[in-house]
Amino acid sequence: MIIVTKSSKSILAKSKTSFFCQSCGYESAKWLGKCPSCGSWNTFVEELIAKEESNKTEWRQESVRSKTLKAKALSDIETLDDVRLSAADGELNRVLGGGIVPGSLVLVGGEPGIGKSTLLLQVGLQLKTMRVLYVSGEESEQQIKMRAERLGSTSENFFIFTETNTKNVFLAIEEIKPDLVVIDSIQTLQSNQLDSAAGSIGQVRQCTSELMKFAKETETPVFLIGHITKDGLLAGPKVLEHMVDTVLQFEGDRHLTYRILRTTKNRFGSTSEIGIYEMLGNGLREVSNPSEILISQRDGPLSGVTIGTTIEGNRPLLIEIQSLVSPASYGTPQRTPTGFDHKRLNMLLAVLEKRCGFKMGMQDVFLNIAGGIRVEDPAIDLAACISIISSMEEIPVSDKICFAAEVGLSGELRAVNKVESRILEAEKLGFEEIYISKYSHKSIDFKKFKIGVKSFGQLNEVFQDLFG
Ligand SMILES: [Zn+2]
Numbered sequence: 001m002i003i004v005t006k007s008s009k010s011i012l013a014k015s016k017t018s019f020f021c022q023s024c025g026y027e028s029a030k031w032l033g034k035c036p037s038c039g040s041w042n043t044f045v046e047e048l049i050a051k052e053e054s055n056k057t058e059w060r061q062e063s064v065r066s067k068t069l070k071a072k073a074l075s076d077i078e079t080l081d082d083v084r085l086s087a088a089d090g091e092l093n094r095v096l097g098g099g100i101v102p103g104s105l106v107l108v109g110g111e112p113g114i115g116k117s118t119l120l121l122q123v124g125l126q127l128k129t130m131r132v133l134y135v136s137g138e139e140s141e142q143q144i145k146m147r148a149e150r151l152g153s154t155s156e157n158f159f160i161f162t163e164t165n166t167k168n169v170f171l172a173i174e175e176i177k178p179d180l181v182v183i184d185s186i187q188t189l190q191s192n193q194l195d196s197a198a199g200s201i202g203q204v205r206q207c208t209s210e211l212m213k214f215a216k217e218t219e220t221p222v223f224l225i226g227h228i229t230k231d232g233l234l235a236g237p238k239v240l241e242h243m244v245d246t247v248l249q250f251e252g253d254r255h256l257t258y259r260i261l262r263t264t265k266n267r268f269g270s271t272s273e274i275g276i277y278e279m280l281g282n283g284l285r286e287v288s289n290p291s292e293i294l295i296s297q298r299d300g301p302l303s304g305v306t307i308g309t310t311i312e313g314n315r316p317l318l319i320e321i322q323s324l325v326s327p328a329s330y331g332t333p334q335r336t337p338t339g340f341d342h343k344r345l346n347m348l349l350a351v352l353e354k355r356c357g358f359k360m361g362m363q364d365v366f367l368n369i370a371g372g373i374r375v376e377d378p379a380i381d382l383a384a385c386i387s388i389i390s391s392m393e394e395i396p397v398s399d400k401i402c403f404a405a406e407v408g409l410s411g412e413l414r415a416v417n418k419v420e421s422r423i424l425e426a427e428k429l430g431f432e433e434i435y436i437s438k439y440s441h442k443s444i445d446f447k448k449f450k451i452g453v454k455s456f457g458q459l460n461e462v463f464q465d466l467f468g
Contacts, residue, residue, distance in 0.1 A: 016048075017046050017047065017048050018046070018047060018202075019031050019032065019044045019045065019046050019047070020044065020045060020047050020201040021037060021038060021040065021043045021044055021201070022044070022200070022201055023038050023043045024037050024038035024040070024043075024239065025201045025205065025239035026038065028044065031044050031046065032044050045200065047194070047195075047196035047200055047201070047202040048194070048195035048196055083101075084099030084100060084101055084102075085099055085100040085102065085127075085179075085180075085221070086100075087099065087100060087126065088126035088127065089123050089126060089275075089286060090288065091261060091275025091276065091277060091286045091287075091288075092119075092123055094273050094275055095248055095262070095263045095273045095274065095275045096246065096248075096263075096266070096268070096269060097263075097266055097268050097269015097270060097273070098269060100180070100221045101221065101245070101268045102219040102220070103216050103218070103219040103220065103221065104215065104221050104245045104267075104268065105208075105211065105212050105215050105221075105222050105224065105243070105245050106223045106224065106244065106245065106246040106247075106248060107186075107223075107226050107240055107241070107244040107246070107247045108223060108224065108225050108226070108250055109225075109248070109249050109250070110227070110228060110249060111227070111228055112227050114250050114251070114252060115250065115252075115277075115279055115284060116184075116185075116250050117147070117184050117225065118147070118151070118283060118284060119250065119261070119284055120134075120182045120184065120223055121134065121144070121147060121148060121151065121182075122153070122283050122284060123223075124155075124158055124180065124182055125148060125151060125153045125155050126153065126155075127155070127157075127179075128155050130157060130179040130180055131159070131177065131178045131179045131180070132157060132158050132159065132178055132179065132180045132181075132182065133159045133161060133172065133173060133176050133178035133180070133181045133182070134158065134160050134161070134182045134184065135161050135162075135169050135182065135183050135184065136160065136161070136162050136184045136188075137162070137163065137164040137184070137185065137188025137189060137198075138184050138185060138188060139162070140162060141160050141162055144160050144162075145160070150281070150282060150283070151282060151283040152282050153283075159172075159178065164188050164189055164190050164198060165189075165190055165191075165192065166189055166190065166191045166192070166207050166210050167191075167192055169183075169189070170210075170214065173214070173220075178220065179221075180220065180221050180222075180223070181211075181214075181215075181220060181223070182222075182225070183222065183223065183225065184225045185224070185225040185226060186204055186207060186208060186224045186225065186226050186240070187199040187204060189203065189204075189207040190203055191203060191206045191210060194206050201239055204239060204240065205239060205240070205243070208224065208240050208243050209243065211224065212243060212244070224240070224244065226240060241265060245265075245266070245268065246265060246266045246267065246268065247264045247265040248262065248263055248264070249261070249262045249263075249264050252372065252373075253372045256371070256372030257278050257279045257280070257372075258276065258277070258279075258293075258371055259276070259277040259279055259284065260274050260275070260276055260277075260373065261274065261275035261276075262274045262275075262313075270314075272313050272314055273313040273314060274312050274313035274315070276290045276312075278293065290312075290315070290317050291316075291318040291429050293371065294318065294320060294371040294373065295318055295319070295320045295370070295429075296320055296370055298399065300396075300399065301396035301397060301398050301399045302396055303390050303391050303393075303394050303395060303397075304322055304323040304325070304388075304390050305320060305321070305322050305323075305387065305390070305396075305397070305399075306320075306321050306383040306384075306386045306387040306390065306397050306401075306403060307319070307321070307383060307399075307402040307403065307426075307431070308321055308379065308383030308384065308403050309379060309380070309383075309403070309404040309422040309426060309434075310375050310379060310380055311377060311379070311417065311422070316422045316424070316425035317425070318425060318429055318431075319369055319370065319371065319375060319380065320370040320371070321340075321367065321370070321380065321384050321387045322367070322387065323368075323387040323390070323391040324364075324365075324391055325363050325364070325365050325388055325391040325392040326363065326364050327362060327363060328363060333361070333362060333364050334365070335349065335365050336364075336366045337366075337367045338366075338367070338368045339368065339369030339372065339373055339374045339375060340367055340368075340369055340374075340384065341376065344378075344381075345365070345367055345384070348381060348384055348385055348388070348407060349365060349388070351385075351407060351408075351409060351411050351459070352385060352388065352389065352459075355410060355411030355459065355460070356459055356460055356463065358389060358392065367384060367388065377416075378414075378416070379405065379416035379417075379422070380403075381405065381407035382403040382404070382405040382406070382413060382435065382459070382462065383402070383403035385407055385459060386403060386463075386466065395466075397466060398432075398433075400430075400431055400432040400433060401431065401432070401435065401466075402431050402433075402435075403434070403436075404416055404419060404423070404426075404434060404436050405436050405437040405440075405456075406437070411458055411459040411460060412457060412458055412459070413436075413437035413438070413439070413456055413457060413458065414437055414439060415436075415437045415443075416436075416437070416440065419436060419440045419444060420443070420445070420448070422434075423436070423444075423449055423451060423453060424448075424449070427450060431451060432451060432452060433451065433453075434451060434452070434454070435455075435456065435462055436455050436456075437456070437457070438455040438456055438457045439457070441455055
């Protein structure tokens with residue numbers, strides 16, 4: 001028998017539960033097997049909501065009124081560009097659109113172990129004159145100290161606080177008065193306003209909204225670290241993307257040394273910028289001239305190796321494509337691309353077979369983009385085709401030649417975007433010739449270049465020219 005007394009009744013009335021899709025944050029009053037919003041199965045989890053307080057946040061209500069509830073004349077509002085804080089890290093400044101905007105909420109997402117903590121620890125330590133509060137729910141003070149020592153950098157204005165409760169975080173903020181706050185990670189934070197566990201959709205959203213309020217009122221920039229798992233099942237940054245000002249994605253293979261910091265959302269700048277880093281024993285090194293490291297050092301031309309051009313963000317990059325073609329010993333031949341789209345490789349092989357007469361049917365084909373990066377730019381098609389045939393025929397291609405053209409289904413070479421900046425990058429890196437599509441012609445001012453530009457309409461013509 002259950003006796004509901006007057007007092008317990010009022011407690012019951014206060015709390016309310018709701019079901020949240022842990023993948024996209026969709027809220028439902030009852031449990032659902034399939035999420036109507038994102039279509040995932042079995043992602044609904046019941047979360048307790050402290051109803052009475054749910055519209056209150058830890059960050060003080062009173063100050064909201066004094067600071068934000070006032071209309072301002074447009075002419076009284078400062079232009080943001082003038083007040084951006086410049087990080088010592090040039091790549092970070094670039095992806096943020098020219099520096100850190102005061103009061104901005106920046107989410108740095110990525111898979112665990114990719115180096116998000118290292119990146120933000122390093123950024124914080126480099127801001128010597130600014131007070132930085134690094135809140136960690138992931139590691140102990142000693143671990144962070146050891147990590148900072150490995151980075152070989154120290155700052156008197158850098159504060160570490162290991163805490164997961166937002167109330168305590170805001171108390172520390174009031175005491176330290178930081179110029180920048182880093183939260184490592186948003187999944188470990190917990191607000192007293194909700195009863196659900198840290199890392200659940202409800203908590204992640206609540207903590208983010210408290211931090212956003214704090215950032216906007218005090219004009220203090222806040223960086224949030226958010227983990228993404230490959231299956232996307234963890235209460236993830238996806239839910240937060242619409243709440244924050246800027247989303248940066250930290251990518252790369254954790255076994256390889258290169259990392260790319262990519263803007264996927266930015267209220268204060270363009271989303272087409274990327275930053276490139278190299279992970280070293282003592283931290284992340286900015287790579288300001290990425291082409292040089294993506295092209296391996298070699299003494300002379302090798303068969304199966306070609307250089308293609310791609311555009312990452314707004315920057316042209318020269319990348320190395322390596323192919324290995326060998327007769328398939330038995331059964332279905334293997335097609336194994338790394339850093340290159342599988343379907344695209346199959347398409348190019350079909351074009352080589354059908355339009356150019358190469359017998360690809362009984363060949364194993366391995367194609368690799370050097371440096372562990374992934375390229376989706378179709379402008380590397382021509383370089384990929386040449387690389388495959390170069391390996392199959394065992395004829396090396398001169399290491400002074402590079403390529404920039406898309407290959408169409410009839411074996412034609414198609415024009416690519418920003419061809420001039422690709423040519424200029426090739427010239428800068430000491431290439432002597434670049435092969436492009438003849439349909440790029442009209443848009444090019446050839447007088448600009450010292451490098452030889454050869455243009456062709458068909459893939460066959462390029463083979464004729466290179467291999468005779
Ligand atoms: Zn969903």
